[in-house]
Amino acid sequence: MPISTMVVVVIALGLSVVQGVRYVLGRRWPFGSYIGIMWAFFVAFATAELWSFRAGNWVFGFISFLALREYFSMVEIRLQDRPAILAAYASIPFMFHFVTVGWYGMFIISIPVYSFLAIPLLITLGGREKEGTVFSIGAIDFGLFLSDVLLHLDGSNADSERGSV
Numbered sequence: 001m002p003i004s005t006m007v008v009v010v011i012a013l014g015l016s017v018v019q020g021v022r023y024v025l026g027r028r029w030p031f032g033s034y035i036g037i038m039w040a041f042f043v044a045f046a047t048a049e050l051w052s053f054r055a056g057n058w059v060f061g062f063i064s065f066l067a068l069r070e071y072f073s074m075v076e077i078r079l080q081d082r083p084a085i086l087a088a089y090a091s092i093p094f095m096f097h098f099v100t101v102g103w104y105g106m107f108i109i110s111i112p113v114y115s116f117l118a119i120p121l122l123i124t125l126g127g128r129e130k131e132g133t134v135f136s137i138g139a140i141d142f143g144l145f146l147s148d149v150l151l152h153l154d155g156s157n158a159d160s161e162r163g164s165v
Contacts, residue, residue, distance in 0.1 A: 008046045015042055040066075054100050061096035068092065068147035075139045078132050084122040088144045091115055095148045111149055116141050 019035055040063050048056020072085060091111070098107035120137045127133060 004049050008049055011042055012046070015039060057096055057100045061092055064096070064147045065089070065092050068143055071143040071147060075143065077139060078127070078129070078136055080127045080129065081123055081136045081140065083126045084119045084136070084140050087118055087122055088115070088140055091144065092148060108149075111145055115144055119144070 015035075015038055018038070022035055044056055044059040044063060046056075047059050068088065077085065095107055095110060098104070098110065119140050123133060123137055123140070
């Protein structure tokens with residue numbers, strides 16, 4: 001059995017033990033809400049390790065979509081900001097495609113440069129009210145940066161898999 005498979009099995013067993021402890025202790029365990037997140041990241045890493053980097057990367061893209069959706073559900077965004085929210089959701093596949101094909105430089109600059117310019121433009125074009133515009137721009141940009149860039153900075157660079165650094 002290869003070492004990578006053994007590591008995946010050990011992590012799965014560890015998560016299963018933690019899940020069992022949470023089940024026994026019930027609501028008294030303080031980290032109960034994080035078990036699902038740990039399983040999601042485990043599935044992404046196991047997919048990347050056991051099958052392919054591309055499949056694991058798209059699992060991370062799906063997790064990024066879920067994280068952005070959860071973030072937008074907690075932030076109070078105006079109804080007129082829907083085009084900017086749609087642009088934020090639509091940028092996720094592009095970001096993870098850039099990492100999959102190894103265009104890491106474009107991945108790094110696309111959100112801080114292109115998305116941070118496009119989202120305020122969409123908010124400005126779509127809005128009739130001035131109140132809350134700056135908050136909406138900041139909230140959508142921060143959520144996009146948090147869910148796409150910071151979630152994917154896990155140490156798995158597409159160039160390192162191909163042997164060039």
